[in-house]
Structure formats: C-alpha cells, structure tokens
Amino acid sequence: MLGDIFYVEGKYIRDPVHGEIFIPDELLPILDHPYIQRLRRVRQLALAEIVYPSANHSRFSHSLGVYHITAHATSSLGTLAYALVHDAGHGPFSHLSEYALMKNGYKFDHETRLKKILPEILQNSVLSPREVLKAPENPLVTGGIGSDRLDYLRRDSYFAGIAVGEIAWDRIVRNVSVADGRLLARHKILPNIEHIFVSRFILGDALYFHKTVLIANEMFVRALKELLEYYKPEDIVKMDDTALINAFRKTENRWWSDIENRQLFGMVFRSADYEEARERFEELAGEHGEDNAILGERAAWHKPPEVIMEDGRTIEEVSPLVASLWETDRRRHYYFVAVRRQ
C-alpha cells in the first residue's frame, strides 16, 4: 500500500511536470545550499530560448525532477542526494559555457567541478561525498534510461512546447534494476526505451541542434573569447547566468549584445566536409573580416546508449530502430559558415 509515505516529514514543491515533489527533511540542507539554489539562475537550455521563448527553465527545476523520478525507483539516500546535486558543477548557461571554454582552449567539465564543491554542499548533511558520488544505485540517475534523461526529455519539451518527450517514466522505473553498475531493463519496456531514444533524437534536431541555436552558440564562443581578456576561467564557471550576462554588458561585449538583440548571423554555407567548410570560412573571413564570419558544426552527437536488456543483449542488438539512430545522426552531421547580416 501507499500509506507509509505520509509519516515522513518534509516539504512539498509544486512542479508543472510532476505535480508535487516531496523532499524529506533529511535532504533539505542540501536543497537549501547556495550552490543548489544558484541553479535557479542557470538556464537548462542556454540560448535555446532565442528560438523557443518559453524554454528558459532552470537547472534547479530539472534537479528537482530528477530527484522525484529517482525517488520512485529507490530509497537509497545517497542516490537521492546524488540526484539533487548531480548538476551543481555546471557553469553559467550549462553545457554552453563548458563548450565555449573548451573552444577557447580551456578545459572545464562540470563533473570534476562537482567533486570539488560537493564537500561544501554536504556540510550540513549526514552524508559524505563518497556516499553520494559512489552510491551503488547511481546508475538509476545517470544510466542511458536513467532519471536524468527521463526528466530532461519531458521538461525540455514541456517548456519549449514541442510535442515530443512525454515518456512513461513511471512504467520504466519499475522495470529497471542495477546490476554491476549498469541498468538492466525488462524486455516488456522495449517500446518505452525506443520511445526515449527516438524522442531524444527528435528533440536534438528540433531543439538542441536547431540551426539558429547553433549559430547563437558559436557567437557565444566568440563572446566568451573576448570576455576571457577580462575574467579568469575559474571565475567565470562560478557565475550564474545573471552574473555572466552582467559581465558581458560591463565589458561592452559586442558579440553578446548581438545575441541579446537577436542580430544573429545568417548561415551561408553548409557541408559535411570540414575542409570545404573551413575554406569557405577563410574566404569569407578574409573578405568581411574575422569578426563577421563564424565556422560551426552540427556535431554527430548520438552515442551508444548503454542499455542492457535482461537477457544481456544491448538495446542496439534488440532494436534495429535504436541502432538506426547512429547512422541517421551521422548523416545529419555538418559544418557551417555564417556571416553577419548587412
């Protein structure tokens, strides 16, 4: 029966995707920590809101959602804490600042940073960093059909307004288990698993790799390049979106002001061939100036999903549909050149 849950003390938070999310008292010190609260001001989808105006939801609401789904799959406190904190290491604009730092020659990844700040986040908690990072059930969060993905697919589509991504996560979480650090899925949820990967793939085309978003992302890379003349990378990654935007404004960053006022470059060339694209870029950059042309990429992003069925076979072995995604994705890979509109 469900009756037992009423005896745990805690807090209810309203979420448009999941209804009520219950956080037990013992996790509240983590939730209330400034490092987690900072995620309220970190956009989940960075610049996607340029194309989808309502897709300005935060990593904070996503973290709550990941926690909620995980709480239907396990009662391991370490894993539940991990669900809450797993994105705390992100820089401003989430993956985008990570990408832009890397393109500008700096190495940064949010998982390493999480390890660094986790002791501070847990300071008022009963849990140790090891109990959180190494909890045996963490694949329920991070796995190919883990709660991280189950939440973001639904959440991103809810806020963007794209009719994809309403995954039956309740059915999924009660049909997976963890064995040897990997997720095992029952055969009966095969259609649901296919649904996950296909939804993710379609959201890739429609949202994450939307042409206009890709252009804005490359403009952001340039914006950050100029910002790095004023700020150190280790200070940038601590910022929230608000602080980063302010830094751009304060340093009169032309690239950022173009992004903000939607003076976006126009795509003039695309090709699957890098050399071809680079040549075209150099030609146009030579003609119009370095600051008036960008070279970007719609990467092939699909990776083998690492989902194992209960009979030991991988999802690709069982589903030609999922297996096809690799080739479909590879064909959509392209490089592009975009230039400032006159």
Next chain:
Amino acid sequence: MLGDIFYVEGKYIRDPVHGEIFIPDELLPILDHPYIQRLRRVRQLALAEIVYPSANHSRFSHSLGVYHITAHATSSLGTLAYALVHDAGHGPFSHLSEYALMKNGYKFDHETRLKKILPEILQNSVLSPREVLKAPENPLVTGGIGSDRLDYLRRDSYFAGIAVGEIAWDRIVRNVSVADGRLLARHKILPNIEHIFVSRFILGDALYFHKTVLIANEMFVRALKELLEYYKPEDIVKMDDTALINAFRKTENRWWSDIENRQLFGMVFRSADYEEARERFEELAGEHGEDNAILGERAAWHKPPEVIMEDGRTIEEVSPLVASLWETDRRRHYYFVAVRRQ
C-alpha cells in the same frame, strides 16, 4: 520514502487521467467480478455524449480512478474495496435510469442495490460486506471533497474536453482526515476546496445540465415509460447500456430512435415558475399531442457540501464564494417545455 510500494504484488492499469493505477493482488477478485466488469459498458454521463461526442467514458474507468485517489489517502483495505465497488449498483446510463424510473413511478436507488449485490461481488474476497460498507475511512470516498468527486470532476472534463476540473487532488488528500465519520480539512487547502465546488458548479452548467442534455433526458424518461410495458423495472436495472439500447430497438421504441438519430425536441418555453410551465406544456400537448411535447426541469442541484474545516466551521462559513453557490444555483433553476421539431 516511497520504496516500500514495490514489494506489493499486483497489476498496473493505464489510465489517461492518473497514469498508472496499481491494484494489489488482494483486490483483483473484486475488480474481475462480472458486476464490476459490467461497469465498462455503463456510460458515466449517460446522454451527455450527444453534445460532447467524446464524453462516452465508463463508470469502470471512474471506479478505478476513485480507487487510485483513495489509495493515496489511506491503506484501509475496506475503504479501498469500497472505492472500487461504490458505483456497482448503478442501472444502465447511471443516474439517468434512476431518474427515469422515479419519474415513471418506480423507486430505485443504486446504493440500496449495491447493498444487495455486494455479498456476491465479495464472494472471492477476504472482505465481508460490513467491512466494506462500514469501513471507518469511507468518508474519504464519499465526502464533499472525497475521492469520488475528485475523480469525476477531472475525468468528466478530460473526456468532454471542457477546460475545468483539473483539481490538485494530491495536495487535497494529504490535508484531509476523518473524524467522527466526517472529513476535516486543513485551512491551507481552502483555495483548493473552493476550486472543487466552483469547478463542479461550472461543469453543472456546461455539461450535466446542458440544455440539450436536459431535453434528451426527458425524452429518455418517455422512452423508458414505453419500455416498461415490456420489461420489469427490476430487470431493467440489471442491464448494461448495450442491453438497454437493444431492448429499446427490439421494441421499436420511437423515443429512443429519435434520441439515437438526434431528432431532439426544441425548447420553446422556459420559466422559473412551475405552474406557468405546466400550463404552457398542457396547451402545447393539447395542440400537438402528448407525444410531441415534454415538460422538464433544470433542477436546483447544489446541496450544502458538508465539508468541515479543522477549526470546526463549515466551508460555507469560511468561504462566501462557496456560500454563494446556493443562491447562484437557485437562480438557474427553471422548468421548460420542448416540442418535436417539424
């Protein structure tokens, strides 16, 4: 934590309103009983589908929904069983056959019938009729803000397609308790309670007492009157909708065939005054024949909701909004005369 629920064996049923509904093994003999399965073929809203084509959902799905909400409020097996069976006594077309029998001079109510058939329904169950009908927590189902109402408001609006009735039932059920056979509500859910009663009231106007539905209902009363020349009331109430429609067709019931082919009477007169309406009816019936005119009523249906707040006051004392419904409803009461269109 929520983990415990996974150790109970049972069955999951997909429901568009609530997602997955879990029925534990010990209640399956009740669910599978022909008297409960019969509810699959009893329309929740009788003839409302004439106006709202998709509102042909069944009492069976409603019963599952009531069970589901109740399972979030209590683990009392008696009350959970009561949630499943509470509507099993209904005749075909739910309340409408009850109303039509009464108008034709026969007394029938589904609660008395439930008492009669309950021993049979429970025959393969561990529960006795008394444990089900007298379970102390049953007000969680039947109360003014009980699960019966919480489900039907959402369900009826979901299938009719009316944008009213998405009640936050999860928040409500964890803020009510049973004391002395009555529901007690915490003050903090006052807006949610107001929402329930107002939604119900608005659905009354838009759906349950829609003008066209009222006319069809009165035509059904006449259809049943003729049917009673061939069938006994005690046999009619055992039928499901399919059997009743077949009985109408077999006896070449003209009233029913008019309903089925949407040859509905047109409303030509309405008044809050019964005498006035009756006079007009007699005039028109005299002129066109008894079979070409009907006299009906949009009843004042709002009853004091019997919800008590934790401080002992009734909801009407606390909320002028809820209190206003009585007067609003009274003003909408009217009698009408409708005649066959030429």
Next chain:
Amino acid sequence: MLGDIFYVEGKYIRDPVHGEIFIPDELLPILDHPYIQRLRRVRQLALAEIVYPSANHSRFSHSLGVYHITAHATSSLGTLAYALVHDAGHGPFSHLSEYALMKNGYKFDHETRLKKILPEILQNSVLSPREVLKAPENPLVTGGIGSDRLDYLRRDSYFAGIAVGEIAWDRIVRNVSVADGRLLARHKILPNIEHIFVSRFILGDALYFHKTVLIANEMFVRALKELLEYYKPEDIVKMDDTALINAFRKTENRWWSDIENRQLFGMVFRSADYEEARERFEELAGEHGEDNAILGERAAWHKPPEVIMEDGRTIEEVSPLVASLWETDRRRHYYFVAVRRQ
C-alpha cells in the same frame, strides 16, 4: 489574418483533443446523416479497451478530428466532406470485423462499402459522390502523413493514456502540399515526419498489437465464426457495436461471453516460424479440443509510408530512422498459440 472565419455560419463541437471543431452549415447534412451518426457507436480501437479501459472512443470523434485537421490544410469542400465520411464504411468494431470476416472466408473492405453508401449519405448535400471521392486534395487525408493518421495517433494515445503521439500537426499541415496525387513535404519538417512514423510504430507495440489484444482479437474471430451460422455477413457489417454485441448475446455466443467477462486465453507458445506454431497449435488443439486453443499472429504491419520530400526523394531515402522501421517491425513478427486457462 484570421478574422474572416467568423463570417461563416456553422456549429461548434467540443473535442478534448482539438478544442473546438467548427463545422460549416453546408456540411451539417452530412454530419447529421444516420450513417455518420452510427459511428458514435463504433469503437475506434475495438477490443483494445480490455487492456486500456478508457480507449473506448468512437470513430465519430475521430472523423470530426480528421475533418478539423484537414480544415487547416485546405478549403476544398469535397476533401472536407471526404474527411467526414472516410470511415463511414466500417463494420462494427472497425477493422476487427473486417479482419474476422476475412479469416472466416468472407471478403469485406470498408472502402468498397463507403462507395456503395456514399450516395445516400450525400443525399441532402450539394456534393456528388465523385466530387467527394475524387477530390484532388484527398491525399491530405489519406497520405502517409495525412490528417487521418495525424488525428488517430494523437486520439488513440489520448484515450489509452499512452504518452506517445502528440504530433505537431499544425506545423505539418502547413508544410505539405499535393502534387500528382501525392503528398510532398518540406525538408524542414523531417523531424516531425520521423516523429509520426516512430509514434505510430511504438503505438503498434504498446496498443494495436498488445499481446492481450491480439489474443482477444483471435477469440473474436471465433466468436464471429459461430455468429455466421445465424447472420449473413452483409447484415453484420451494417451493425454498430451495440447491435453486434446484442447478436452475440442473443445467440449465446460462448466466445463473446468469455471476451466480455475477461476469460481470456493465455499465450503458451510463440515463434517467428509459422510451421512451428501451427504444429504446436494442432498438438494442443488435439489435446484440449478445437475450442480450447487458438492460433494467431502479430503481423509485420509496417508498410513503406509513401511520403515524398520536396526534392523528390522518399522519406526512407532521407531518414535511416524511418527506413529502420521495416526491419524492426519484421523482427517483431510472430505467430502464437493461446489456450483456455483452467
């Protein structure tokens, strides 16, 4: 601007999937025809409601939905009428009676029947059968990404409660056109088209070819076989679901009563090899009797979707994802044997 639409006279019908559906006066004689009204009592998904209790929506609501989507794509009156009538030729339980008649040696298809009854349906209309059946824009309804499919995917998932099928049909219909009797799609909606075919495929596994539904379908084939001793096929196809169920009951059809009371056979064998399955069936039928075993099939149902992109290539050429469905589907093809549970 949208203003113009307000000057057309007509009727609004509330639909939970599409909101308000507007039917102009000139199409009302078609909508009100008994052949179309009959579809209110023909289940869109036949016996799927055994597994998904709310999936008892009607072909009537689907027909309205197809009309609604079509009205966003064209103003051709012939095609709009076609959208309304396109399913009028269906027998009771839609495709299932067609399948069951075929399995019992009778040929029936709803498209041929539509041609036969169409003159009658159009009798009070300004349109001729030819103007309806041969309207140049009809591929907007029937095409691989036509309004028929766009509606049923969304509608079936809405009523079953399966989180698949919320297609962005508004975006799709304004990016397709008809050329030489075929639909042409703009390249920019490629992810939306992939979404359609994958949703359909996933609904196939979860709903249309659900194991329990397949078993019930084969039991229905047997039920119909016995019914054909009492009724002629040409009379059966005219029935609505209510009349057919009544015919089963009147003839004390054991197969039907088992379906109705959920005494469903259990699957004991499945194989991709027909001979193997047939042997097993014969063995079991020999042992337990012909009436206690059935042989059925989860067919490979995926057909090339016949969608052409604006550059002349087919969708399979452009999308490995869509192309993979053929092989994925083929692998799920199996034959099964099910027997009566003791």
Next chain:
Amino acid sequence: MLGDIFYVEGKYIRDPVHGEIFIPDELLPILDHPYIQRLRRVRQLALAEIVYPSANHSRFSHSLGVYHITAHATSSLGTLAYALVHDAGHGPFSHLSEYALMKNGYKFDHETRLKKILPEILQNSVLSPREVLKAPENPLVTGGIGSDRLDYLRRDSYFAGIAVGEIAWDRIVRNVSVADGRLLARHKILPNIEHIFVSRFILGDALYFHKTVLIANEMFVRALKELLEYYKPEDIVKMDDTALINAFRKTENRWWSDIENRQLFGMVFRSADYEEARERFEELAGEHGEDNAILGERAAWHKPPEVIMEDGRTIEEVSPLVASLWETDRRRHYYFVAVRRQ
C-alpha cells in the same frame, strides 16, 4: 473556411501554451524592437518563483500569447500591435518594481511609460502611436475578459504547475464584441466568464498572494529602498531583471542577498486591523531593529470586473457567484508582521 490564412507571410513561434503563434510580416519590426525583446528578461511573476520554481516565465512569452488570442478575435492591425506592446512599459520584475517604487515614495506606472516609449517602438512600423493606443477594438485586450487576462491565467498556471486556469478562450473570444468601448458578452458563455473570475481569484490565493511571496515582496521593497541611494528611479525602471539583480549585487544589497539565498523572514503576526498590525510591527522593530521586521499587507484586490452581458446587465447582476468574490476577497484582506529568523 480557414484557407485564407495561408497566404499571409510571416513567422511562426512555438509556444507551449498556444502551440504555434503566427506573427505577420507587418508586425515583425515591432516584435524585434529592443524594447519588446527586453521583455524576455522581465519575469512575469517577479518573486513567485521562490515558491513555484518553474514560474520564471517572461513577459515576452505572455505578450506573444495575448497577441495570439487577440488574433482570433479581430484583424484590426492597431489592436494586434497593441496586444504585442501593451506590457512594454513595465519595469524590472513587472508589477513588483512599480509597487516597491510607490512604497518608497516614487510614482511610476507602466501605462504612462508605454505612452512615452511607444513612438520609438513603432519607428519601423506603418502604425502611429495613436492608431495603436486608441484602436477601437483594444477592449478585446484590456477588458475584464480580454485577451490579456485570458492568456495570463492559463500561462501562470501552466508554469507554476497549479491546476487552475485552463480557460476555454477560443469559445469566449467568438462570443464577445466591443460596443462603446466596452466588451459585451453573450449570455451563453456565462459559465465560462464565471470560470475566468473564479480561476483568477483562486490563483490569487495560491500564487499571487501566497504568504511567502508577500513576505519576499516586502523584503524587495526594502531592497529597493537601499538601492535608491545609488540609482535614480528613472534609471531603475529601464532595467531588465538581469540589470536590476546586478545592481543589487554590486551595491551589496543585504535584502536582496537574503531573498536570493532564501533567508526569508517568518510571519509572526497577522490581523485584518491595520492599527493592531502597525503596533505589533513597531514593538518588534523596536525590539529587534528596523532591519529585522517588516509590515506587509495581503490587499483586497478584487475589483468589479466590468463585464457587460448582451442584455446590458453587469456580470455581478447576473451571477451571484461572481458577486460573492468581492466579499470573499475582502475577508481575506490582512496585514502582517514578519521578522528575520534567528
């Protein structure tokens, strides 16, 4: 028919509330103006996201929604432009900065500011400020059941995740008209109108006047008081939320940092009597210091809705339900004292 709309050129924007929003080319210069784009960074609900983490949607998406609903009610270009610009005069955090300036002795209202900046917004448009501000159909936007309200009720509940506010706006807009500068409503939509006002009232209690939000608002008033030592009011109102938060941080505003880190005051006293509350406040402020206590108000906010039915009566005359809101609201009026938690 709907066909005509396809010949207008323009742009489609995806919105989770309304699906696709079409902006015709002639309005794009207005949409793209920096004053309108600035609304992307102005939160519709200011600090409500403290309680409802996903309620951080922008005035920009609301403006698009108001435009979309208006476009279903009229084709008047002036009114459509008005729908897009009607909120452009808002300061950061929308109504909250207006309230906080007023409480600190400065007069500011967004409508006056709109008049001032409108010529600039329209500079690349064919419309004059007069044609926009004085368009005869503007009551379709601003009226008691105008598109402004129809959008925000739905939008605020969508993002907060509160199950109230799904208004049938499509049905409403085709049953209202403008006469002598006022909205006239057909009697048949009375239940829909009641639904609007009750939804709004319930959202008031649950969201706009949530206790925690009221406390945060008063803390914001204090934060702004200190900020006014550094910035001029006329500069503050030009900021977007990002700039204002940065100004708070730069001046090391203690009140703001408490809001941001959720160190919110706790409510220790509430009373309908102002004098009583003021006395208690002074007592506590004397004891703990001015900076450790705040005096706030849950205002009576319900105003007569100014909706006229087609027979000339007001909505309050027709609906005791709507009329009751005034008294219900008046009873919920209170003053409160909150103090810094230790």
